[in-house]
Amino acid sequence: MSDTHSNTVAYVRKTMLTEQAPPSSQVGAVRWVRENLFSGPLNTILTLLGVLCVYYLGVHLGPWFANSIWNAGSLSECREILQGASGACWGVIKDRWHQLLFGFYPQDAYWRPTIAFFLMIVAMAPILFDAVPRKVLWFSAVFPFLAFWLLWGGTIWLPLLALAGFVIGYFAFTALQKVSALAAVIGAMVAPVLWWLFFAGPLDEVLSNALPIGIKHIQSDEFGGFMISIIIGVTGIALSLPIGILLALGRQSDMPLVKWICVGFIEFIRGVPLITLLFTASLLLNYFLPPGTNFDIVLRVIIMVTLFAAAYMAEVVRGGFAALPRGQYEAADALGLDYWKAQRLILLPQALKISIPGIVNTFIGLFKDTTLVVFIGILDPIGLSNAIRADSNWNGIVWELYGFIALCFFIFCFGMSRYSQYLEGKLKTDHR
Amino acid sequence: MATTSETPGSSFRLSMLLYDTRYRSLTIQVIFMFLMTIGFWWLVDNTLVNLAQKGKDIGFDFLGARAGYDINQRLVDYTNDSTHARAWIVGLLNTLILAVCACVSATVLGVIAGVLRLSKNWIVSKLMSIYVEIFRNVPLLLWIIVIFAVLTEITPAPNAFRGENATSSMLLFDTVAVTNRGTYLPGPLFERSLGDFDLGIVSVSTNYLVLLLVIIGSVMGYRALQRNATAVQEATGDRPVTWWKSALIIVAPMLIALIAMGFHLEYPELKGFNFTGGSYLRNSFIAMWLALTLYTGAFIAENVRAGILAISKGQSEAAFALGLRPNRTMNLVILPQALRVIIPPLISQYLNITKNTSLAIAVGYMDLRATLGGITLNQTGRELECMLLMMMTYLIISLIISGVMNIYNNSVKLKER
Structure with a gap:
């Protein structure tokens, strides 16, 4: 039986088949x-x-896109050239780009915001990227005063004296540190305020009359276009993060009074639309300030936008704190760190790292919300687009104009979200 | 020589207010309170001085005065003889109806876009990514203005629909007319109407009330049927065939009610210079609705995507290992867990929609800001009171929405023991 069976194996292959390509599907x-x-x-x-x-x-x-027309002075001219064919009339951008970027800022002073913009990139570089030399941070600290002077003009003394306030604060801090740490902190806060309130103003007048070094002063109502969006957006972004962190810390505080005031502030700001706050800034702020004060509309808007973003920021940062394990707080206490040291060295870095996506989302939201200033009479790109469309030359143009504005916003916002992804990747410490 | 610690509290020195952590927080709070009080008092004092200088007082009497302006979209009766308070309510209702419409459509769009963005289909997922990125990174206000410009400038005027060689035609079998004055849709009419039902401030159409009751009854009947079927299944092992009964329970009462009330659609017709009949949606409303839907839909899509991605792969693998089919896996395993992640940000998007309706100022939609915070404010010159009332109204709406969110969050929270 077994013999016959063994004989049934007729053929055993001794060589390998050549490898065949897998089926084409x-x-x-x-x-x-x-x-x-x-x-x-x-x-x-x-x-x-x-x-x-x-x-x-x-x-x-x-x-x-293929039939784009760049050389046309009006929409009707564009349509004549196109003769019924579909085509973009980019002539409006060529005609009005300077308005969309700078508003009604004097043409001979365009170099000022342009330089300020490029200096801003330099000032932001060391904050955004590690590879940039740390010494550039000194320039970042000076930049706000320089930018203020470049944009608004006037004599150089006002920004210099404002900057001097911080220097005085620093000296007060180092001088009083020998007495006690608490006195140093109080001194660092009180001295600059006294300087700004009582000395800076008269000194500015004296110096401006004696040594009028400066460039032409330009009123806020001549500002406009993307320039104003970037001014409000960048200032709001820079200020809302620290204020938001303070509010988040306040909301977590053990002190009931501080906690409830922070909660009330955050919930109130988050509960009302930004537009009502902007109207408050333009209609009501004069009621709340001493009679006769009249301060700059751009400054008012920056304050409101900053407070608005800070409340959202506070909630984002609070989420970061809530995500920290309890052990981190206990470890900080066990090391004997005091409140501020524990926050600065252990808790905040971790909480901020967790909340990077939320923080950047708030930044993006703030930058997009700068368009709302059009409702209180500031000529941002959208306000200017209304003005351009009201012009008889460009009446009826839609896609080209709004497309250009949308593209500019898209570049900024998309850039921010990409940067946040880069930062998240860089700070990722877990090995998954 | 025992190291006895100094008994605390035996002697209180003034420096302990600063250096003893037990008392320091008290000191800080007292200073904080002091500064806050001074700041608040300063603001109030300034306000009173300023008001006195302008010869104004603070009062809410103006709410009872005649408004004297018209509101073009009203859900409750309103004429220009009505009071400012009533204009406030009309505006509030316009805000709310816009918010509710936008919430519903944005949710639908967002869920579809979010799920499709996760699809394995390369073209569809890329298209959805483009949609989400474009709408998330461009300001909402720009979308509102663009859509409004398209609706008012690119759509045809009503007279383009006229005559033999009309340049435009109505859509969907001659029932919908999209014009530069607004969109005209077929409107519901009841031949044997049951009249209105007066509730003091608002009057509700009894027809719709009846329909609502019928729907509630049908749903309750359907659920009773399903419960019954489940009970039978558990007792005998066989589930009775219910699909025709459920279809009947859902459809029949509705049909009977509609026929009894003589329901039919009225189609818009071109008469004179404009369309008449049917229902009419203003361009301002459509622009707001569309823009809010598309913009917020992109954010909701991201929330949905994040929620589904947050569920670990092991959950679906476990479900497959148990032998569940893909759609049962989705319904029974993935979605209930994903919803816990999705719902809180979803509700904060609803909050954003409600607040963003205030951008209606760009297109002239008569919402709360346009009535109370716009015309009433300008007519009466009561900036302080109007802004206060408007902020309070928005604040109350927001607090209600976030209150609902907290209740929901607590109910679905993982119970850790």
């Missing part, structure tokens, strides 16, 4: 298409719909 593009685009009936329908969508967009946008 299992490799390369065909497989990818089958798996990703046509894996089932629903998927096929979705793919077809998607392709239809892309085709529709291509058919409409392709010729529109």
Whole structure:
């Protein structure tokens, strides 16, 4: 039986078969298409719909971009050149780009905001990227005063005297530190305030009359366009983070009074639309200030936008604190650190790292919200677009103008969100 | 020689207010309170001085006075003879109806876009990414203005629909007309109407009230049927066939009620210079609705995506290992867990929608800000009172929404023992 069985094996292959290519449906593009685009009936329908969508967009946008017209002084001229064909009339951007960027800022002074913008990039570089030399941070500290002087003009003394306040604060701190740490902190806070309130103003007048070094003063109401969006946005971003952190700490505080005032402030600001706060800034602020005070509308808006963003920031940072394990607080206490040292060295760095996405989202929201200033009469890009569309030359233009504004906002906001992803990746310490 | 510690509290020295942590927080709070009181008093004092200088007082009598302006969209009766208080309510209702419409449509759009962005289909997921990124990174105000400009400038005027060689035609079998004055839709009419039901401030159409009751009754009947079927299944092992009964319970009472009230649709018709009949949606409302939907939909899509991604892969693998089909896995395992992550940010998006309705100022939609904070404020010159009332109204709406959120959060919170 077994013999016969062994004989039935007629043939045993002794050599390997040459390797064959896998079936064509299992490799390369065909497989990818089958798996990703046509894996089932629903998927096929979705793919077809998607392709239809892309085709529709291509058919409409392709010729529109292809027939772009840059040299036209008005919409009717554009239409004459196009003769009924579809085409973008970018002439409006060529005609009005300076307004969209600078508003009604005097043309011969365009170099000032331009330089301020590029200096801003230099000032931000050491904060954003590690590779930049740390010494540039000194420039970052001086930059706000320099930018103020470049944008608003006037004599150089006002920003210098304002800067001197901080220097005085620093000297007061170092001088009083020999007495006691508490006195140093109080001195560092009180001395600059006294300086600004009582000495800076008269000194500015004296110096400006004696040595009028400066450039032409430009009123806030001549500001506009993306310049004003960036001024409000960047100032708001820079100020709202520290205020937001303080509010978040206040909300977590053991002191009931501080805690409830912070809670009340945060919930109130978060509960009302920004537009009502801006109207408060433009309509009501004069009621709340001593009679006769009249301060700059741009400054008012910056204060309101900052407070608004700070309340949101406080909630984001609080979320970061809440995500920290209890052990981190206990460890900080066990090391014998006092409140501020524990916050600065152990808790805040971790809480901020966790809340980076939320913080950057708040920044993006703030930057987008700067468009609302149009309702209180500041000519931001949207306000200017209304003015341009009211001009008889450009009456009826929609996509080109709004497309340009949208593109500019998109670049800024998308850039911020990409940076936040980069930062998250860089600070990631867990090994997953 | 025992190291006895000094008994605390035996002698109170003034320096302990600063250096003893037990008393320091008290000191800080007293100083804080002192500064806050001074600041507050300063503001109030300034306000009183300023008001006195302008010869104004603070009072809310103006709310009872005749408003004297018209509101073009009103959900309750309002004429220009009504009071400012009533204008306030009309504006509030306009805000709320816009917010509710936008919340519903943004949720639908956001869920679809969020799920599709996770799809394995390359084209669809990329298209959805583009949608989300474009709408998230461009200001809402710009979208509102663009959509409004398109609606008012690119859509045809009503007279383009006229005559033999009309340049425009109505959509959906001649029932919907999109014009530069607004969109005209078929409107519901009841031949044997049951009249209105007066509730003092508002009057509600009894027809809709009846329909609502019928729907509630149908749903309750349907659930009773399902419960019954489940009971039978548990007792005998066989689930009775219920689909035709459920269909009947859902559809029949509704149909009977509609026929009894003589329900039919009234189609818009071109008469004179404009369309008449049917329902009419203003361009301002449509622009706000569309813009809020598209903008917030992009944010909700991200929340939904994050919520689904937050559920670990092991959960779906476990469900498959138990033999659940993909759709049962989604319904029974993934969604209940994902919802816990999705709902809180979703509700804060609803909050954002409600606050963002105030951007209606850009298109002239008569919301709360336009009535109380706009025309009433300008007519009466009562900036302080109007702003205060308007902020309080928004604040109360926000607090109600976040209160609902807290209740929900507590109910679905993981119970850790």
